[in-house]
Amino acid sequence: MSSELEFRDAIREALAEELERDPTVVFFGEDVAAPGGVFAVTGGLQERFGPERVFDTPISELALAGAAFGAAATGLRPVIEIMFGDFMGLPMDSLVNQAAKLWYVSKEQGSAPLVVRSAVGAGGRFGAMHSQIHGTWFQGIPGLKVVAPSSPADAKGLLKAAIRDENPVIFMEHKRLYSVKGPAPETEIVPLGKAAIVRVGGDLTIVSVAKGVRDALQAADTLAGDGLETEIVDVRSLRPLDVQTVMESVEKTNRVLAVEEGPRTGGWASGLLGIVAEEALHDLDDAWTVTTDDVPVPYSPSLEDALLPAAETIVESVRSRLGTGVETSA
Amino acid sequence: MSARKAETVEAGRAATGRDLLDAYARMLTIREFEQSIHRLFLRGEVHGTTHLSAGQEAVPVGVCMALEPSDYVSGTYRGHGHALAKGTDPEALAAEMLGRASGVCGGRAGSMNVVDLEHGLVGCFGIVGGSIAAATGAALSAKRQGRVSVAFFGDGAVNQAYFHECLNFAKVMDLPAIFVCENNFYGEFTPMRSVTAGGEIAARAGAYGIPFAVVDGNDIWAVRDAATEAVDRARSGSGPTLLECQTYRHFGHSKSDPAKYRPADEVESWVARDPLTIARERLLADGTSEDEIAAVEAQTRERLAEAVDAARAAPFPDPDAERAAGYSA
Numbered sequence: 001m002s003s004e005l006e007f008r009d010a011i012r013e014a015l016a017e018e019l020e021r022d023p024t025v026v027f028f029g030e031d032v033a034a035p036g037g038v039f040a041v042t043g044g045l046q047e048r049f050g051p052e053r054v055f056d057t058p059i060s061e062l063a064l065a066g067a068a069f070g071a072a073a074t075g076l077r078p079v080i081e082i083m084f085g086d087f088m089g090l091p092m093d094s095l096v097n098q099a100a101k102l103w104y105v106s107k108e109q110g111s112a113p114l115v116v117r118s119a120v121g122a123g124g125r126f127g128a129m130h131s132q133i134h135g136t137w138f139q140g141i142p143g144l145k146v147v148a149p150s151s152p153a154d155a156k157g158l159l160k161a162a163i164r165d166e167n168p169v170i171f172m173e174h175k176r177l178y179s180v181k182g183p184a185p186e187t188e189i190v191p192l193g194k195a196a197i198v199r200v201g202g203d204l205t206i207v208s209v210a211k212g213v214r215d216a217l218q219a220a221d222t223l224a225g226d227g228l229e230t231e232i233v234d235v236r237s238l239r240p241l242d243v244q245t246v247m248e249s250v251e252k253t254n255r256v257l258a259v260e261e262g263p264r265t266g267g268w269a270s271g272l273l274g275i276v277a278e279e280a281l282h283d284l285d286d287a288w289t290v291t292t293d294d295v296p297v298p299y300s301p302s303l304e305d306a307l308l309p310a311a312e313t314i315v316e317s318v319r320s321r322l323g324t325g326v327e328t329s330a
Numbered sequence: 331m332s333a334r335k336a337e338t339v340e341a342g343r344a345a346t347g348r349d350l351l352d353a354y355a356r357m358l359t360i361r362e363f364e365q366s367i368h369r370l371f372l373r374g375e376v377h378g379t380t381h382l383s384a385g386q387e388a389v390p391v392g393v394c395m396a397l398e399p400s401d402y403v404s405g406t407y408r409g410h411g412h413a414l415a416k417g418t419d420p421e422a423l424a425a426e427m428l429g430r431a432s433g434v435c436g437g438r439a440g441s442m443n444v445v446d447l448e449h450g451l452v453g454c455f456g457i458v459g460g461s462i463a464a465a466t467g468a469a470l471s472a473k474r475q476g477r478v479s480v481a482f483f484g485d486g487a488v489n490q491a492y493f494h495e496c497l498n499f500a501k502v503m504d505l506p507a508i509f510v511c512e513n514n515f516y517g518e519f520t521p522m523r524s525v526t527a528g529g530e531i532a533a534r535a536g537a538y539g540i541p542f543a544v545v546d547g548n549d550i551w552a553v554r555d556a557a558t559e560a561v562d563r564a565r566s567g568s569g570p571t572l573l574e575c576q577t578y579r580h581f582g583h584s585k586s587d588p589a590k591y592r593p594a595d596e597v598e599s600w601v602a603r604d605p606l607t608i609a610r611e612r613l614l615a616d617g618t619s620e621d622e623i624a625a626v627e628a629q630t631r632e633r634l635a636e637a638v639d640a641a642r643a644a645p646f647p648d649p650d651a652e653r654a655a656g657y658s659a
Contacts, residue, residue, distance in 0.1 A: 026470070052474075058502060063466060063495035070467015073452050074402060075475070078467075093492075094463050098455065103658045106445035106453075107436035111658035142656050166658035240657075 003184040007177045008041045010152040010185075011117070014159035015042065015079065019049045022077060025163060027054045029064065029081030029117075038083060039119055039178050065091030065116065069098040072112035072168070079163060085120035085134040085172060092137070099168035100143035114169070115162045120148075121174040121211060121261060122297045122308055131297035131304075133261055135209075135238045136268050138170050145192050146238040148172040150213035152182040154236060157190030165192060174210040193240035197249065201229030204318065205249040207272060208259040209235055216259055218311035219318070226324050238268045246272065247280045254285040257318065259309050264291040290317045347618055353395055353550055354609045354623070355630045357387040360411045361606060362634040363420060364581075367410065367427055367441075371585050375642070376427045380441040381408040385548075385580035388605035389512050390415035392553025393480060393573075396561045402450045402468040402479040404461035407442035408512075408579075409454030412482050417449035420634055424641035432644040452479075458517075459483060459492030462509065466496040469505035469570075478506040478564040486517030488531050497538045497572070506564035508557065509535070509572045512547065518583045519591050535572035547575030548605040551612065577605070 005013075019025050027045060029037075033056040036043025046054040057064055061082055068078040082088055088095075095116065103111040122131035135146050145167055149155040155173065162169040169192070198213060199220055206216040213234040220230040231249050235242055250256045256276060258269035269289040276287060290309045298304055318324070364384040370376045383390075386408075394403070394415040405412030413423055418434055426433030427441055434446050442456040452468050455461045465481030472479045487493055488511060500507045511531055515522045523529045535542035541563065546552045553575055560571035578600035582589035589597075613623055 055503075058495070058498055060495035060499055062463060062491050063499035066460075066463020066492065066496060067467040067470055067499060070402075070404070070452060070464040070479070071470040072467070073447070073464070074468045074471035074479075076471050078470075090491075093457055093460060097457055098453070098460060098464060101443070102445065102453070104656065105435060105439050105443050106447065107433075107438050108658070109435070109445055109447045113658075145657075 004181045005152040005156070005184045007152045007155050007173075007180045007182075008039060010156035011041050011159060011173060012043070012045070014156045014163070015045060016048065018160055018163040019045065019053060024075060025053070025077045025079065026071070027079045028057050030057060030059050030083055032056060032081045037081065039175070041178070042081070061087050061090035062094065065094035066098070068114040068116070069094045069112050072099065072114040073102060073110055077113045077163060079115040079117060081117045083119065084130045085118040086129050086132045088118060088134040088137060091116075095138070095144070095168060095170070096141050100141045103143060103167065111166045112168050113166045115159070115171050116169070117171045117173060119175050120172040121176060122304060123176045125299060125301060125304065127299040128296035133172060135170070135172055136262060136266055139238045139268055139271070143167065144239060145169040146172070147192060147236065148174070148210040148238065149236065150177070150210050150234050152180065153185035154190055154196070157185045157187060158192065158236060161189040161192050164189065172210065176211050177214070180214070190236070193237045193242055195233050195235045195242035195245035197231060197245070198234050199230060199232040201231040201253070203229045203253055203255070204322070205231045205233060205246065205253045205256045206259060206314070207233045207235060207246055207256060207269070209238065210261070212259045212261055212309060215309060215311045215314060219314035222311070222315045223318055226319065228318065228322070228324055241268070241272065243272065243275050243279065247276060247283070250276060250280060251283045254283055255322070256284070256287045257290060257314070259290045259314060261309055262292055263294045264289055265294060267291055286321065288321060290314055347613075347616060349395070350609075350613060350616075351618060351622070351626055353391050354606070354613060355626050356391045356415060357550065357606055357609060358627060358630045359420060359634055360387045360391070360414050362631055363410055363414060363424070366424065366634065366638045368581065370428065376441070377429065378440060379584045379586060380427065381584050382581040383408050383411040383579065385600070385604065386512055386514060386577045387411055388550040388553050388609070389510065389547045389575045389577055390482060392550040393508070393510055393557040395554045396557035397478065397480065400450060401477045402452050402465065402472055403482065404452045404465040404468065404480070405444075405454040405482045406461050406484060407454060407456045408484065409442070409444055409482075412454060413444050413446055413451055416446070416451050418444070418446045418451060421637035421640050424638045425644050428641055428644075429646060430641060430644040431647040432641065437647045459487040459490030462487060462492045462496045465507055465509075466500050466505065469500060469507040470503070472506050476565070478508060478561055480508045480510055482510050482512060484517065485511060485513040485515065485522040485526065485531060487511070488534060489526060497535060497540060497570070500570040501538050501540050504567065504569045506567075507570040508560045508564055509570060511572065511574045513574050513576050514579045516583065516592070519587065532572060532574035540570050540572050542572040542574065545573050545575045547577035548603050548608055550605060550609050
């Protein structure tokens with residue numbers, strides 16, 4: 001099929017289709033409208049839907065998120081862009097204390113159906129304050145959903161689902177995926193909180209999200225050469241976290257590796273392994289993580305590359321842990 | 331029909347003696363409510379902490395006189411008055427303070443986080459400045475809906491980033507927002523002037539090109555008039571206004587605060603300018619009879635006492651029935 005879709009176009013198509021479908025959807029952020037976004041994702045939307053629905057804002061992350069919350073509580077479905085995930089420390093109050101709590105604390109009088117899109121992740125030589133992934137900053141907040149697609153099809157389907165969701169959704173777009181191409185989605189939406197098995201295998205389960213899934217897929221090809229068949233679970237959402245699908249895979253493979261671009265302490269990967277251990281210890285022969293060291297993301301290419309999980313890191317970790325592969329087999 | 335409608339609008343603008351008597355009754359409801367909550371707190375029936383607004387009643391009641399029921403209000407953790415002024419049922423609010431199932435939020439919110447969307451109360455926010463953000467967002471909706479959106483906040487909030495970001499945002503977006511600062515001259519225990527550069531609040535709006543006014547926040551007539559002008563401006567598409575309503579809280583910041591940091595003569599002079607006293611004298615001067623006022627006072631006190639009694643009789647929420655529902659479907 002020739003319907004190859006680029007990740008950034010998938011995001012724009014999702015926004016355009018939901019703006020078209022629902023007149024209460026509005027989209028705003030810094031440089032998203034006239035300039036079309038710093039990653040060239042959102043061009044043309046303002047021309048198509050007008051300045052009342054798609055607009056540029058001041059560089060005011062607190063006001064942006066506050067505006068999204070207040071608008072969502074009173075009848076609109078705002079999508080905002082907080083340009084880099086690293087900036088999410090600023091709007092945290094409106095998202096954590098206002099948007100996330102409205103549904104429960106008001107005793108279900110209403111909710112805040114909003115989406116916060118951000119570019120995340122390292123590997124672009126952007127340095128310590130433009131390379132982080134904020135998923136774990138928000139994963140522990142009841143009422144929020146946290147989503148991170150790994151493919152163009154999922155990017156489109158998950159973003160459309162996020163915009164239609166009645167709850168606030170933190171939507172993370174990995175910078176290293178924007179230019180990735182892949183098949184167009186086969187379904188209108190991809191439901192939030194449901195993991196995907198993106199490769200089937202019986203020896204080892206690798207769990208990841210976003211770019212980590214692509215790294216794991218690449219690693220799996222090499223590991224297959226060692227005679228190790230890997231099953232890869234793309235959890236797609238960090239909250240709600242589809243532990244069930246992970247456990248069903250682990251029941252089959254008895255080994256689980258969680259790959260996270262971020263530090264191990266306080267990370268989603270170690271949290272997931274904790275839940276798997278609590279629920280399914282009897283199925284486990286081994287469980288471990290591949291994460292970054294406990295340092296900020298450095299600038300220098302040599303330092304940054306050494307920090308980040310990649311296909312080779314995953315292969316090395318599996319070989320060393322399981323005693324398989326060319327280097328370690330006797 | 332159109333003549334009749336015009337007449338109604340005119341009457342709303344002029345505010346009749348009856349409207350003012352109703353507004354006085356609403357202020358008295360808030361005063362009686364706060365005193366009841368104070369007593370219930372001392373008896374251990376209201377938990378945690380609570381921030382009472384006694385002394386500041388003219389601000390929310392005066393502002394809400396200028397609003398339509400469908401307009402939006404966002405309040406603070408000192409928000410009982412904001413809710414009652416916008417139309418929240420006193421019994422449901424008292425039940426919320428008492429943690430009962432019949433509370434306006436089923437006992438999940440407590441004193442600081444009340445939400446009443448049915449009456450346009452987007453929320454009361456436990457974080458200083460949060461109401462400014464929520465109201466700015468509600469103003470985005472309000473602009474499409476022909477409504478206006480009010481933020482109540484204290485003098486402490488004007489040093490938060492929310493204040494500056496949202497005033498700028500609301501102005502460049504021409505939002506129908508009214509920013510109402512209840513300046514009670516103390517941010518928690520600290521005098522406003524010692525932590526507020528320039529010492530002036532309202533003038534800060536001028537830097538953003540936003541019309542502003544300093545208002546006697548203990549005079550409900552002054553508050554209502556200033557609010558009416560701001561609401562007209564917002565509804566006609568001319569953007570936001572900042573009102574600095576100067577007022578004073580009769581109690582301390584929260585229930586743990588005896589407010590010893592305030593000079594006795596300062597407290598005395600403000601208590602002498604009690605907004606209820608001012609309103610009562612004005613009603614008498616404008617021709618409402620003593621008997622009429624006394625009847626309204628007796629009825630208001632009786633209704634509030636009944637509401638509190640009913641709230642105290644209500645059951646606590648059942649934890650087994652409360653599980654689930656972490657997300658809206």
